[in-house]
Amino acid sequence: MADFNTIAKQFVDFYYSTFSTNRSGLKALYRDHSMLTFEGSPIQGSTAIAEKLEGLPFQKVQHKVTTLDAQPSSPTIASLLVSVTGLLVVDDGENPLNFSQVFQLIPEGGSYYVFNDIFRLNYG
Numbered sequence: 285m286a287d288f289n290t291i292a293k294q295f296v297d298f299y300y301s302t303f304s305t306n307r308s309g310l311k312a313l314y315r316d317h318s319m320l321t322f323e324g325s326p327i328q329g330s331t332a333i334a335e336k337l338e339g340l341p342f343q344k345v346q347h348k349v350t351t352l353d354a355q356p357s358s359p360t361i362a363s364l365l366v367s368v369t370g371l372l373v374v375d376d377g378e379n380p381l382n383f384s385q386v387f388q389l390i391p392e393g394g395s396y397y398v399f400n401d402i403f404r405l406n407y408g
Contacts, residue, residue: 347383353366386401
């Protein structure tokens with residue numbers, strides 16, 4: 285298995301870059317059985333997840349990653365659990381929002397897809 289920390293970093297860099305430049309491009313990272321829990325609301329399937337992400341009420345967003353931790357998540361397949369914390373700068377706002385996000389990545393072909401995705405803003 286390739287170095288899971290390298291894979292996690294490459295994935296996170298790609299995900300947040302795509303999020304800020306072309307949110308509709310994120311649909312390809314999910315499958316029909318994938319699930320996103322966004323601020324406590326579960327959403328299943330690549331189409332519904334893409335609609336949620338594309339419909340978020342801001343024009344510009346920048347994710348500033350503070351921490352990135354990764355672990356293998358299965359003894360039999362090269363899946364990964366990736367935990368991210370950081371700051372969101374929305375529409376060039378002066379007060380960044382703290383966020384956390386967890387991805388479970390499943391290998392497929394020569395790449396990975398997002399099986400689980402949990403996103404939360406962290407207040408207080």
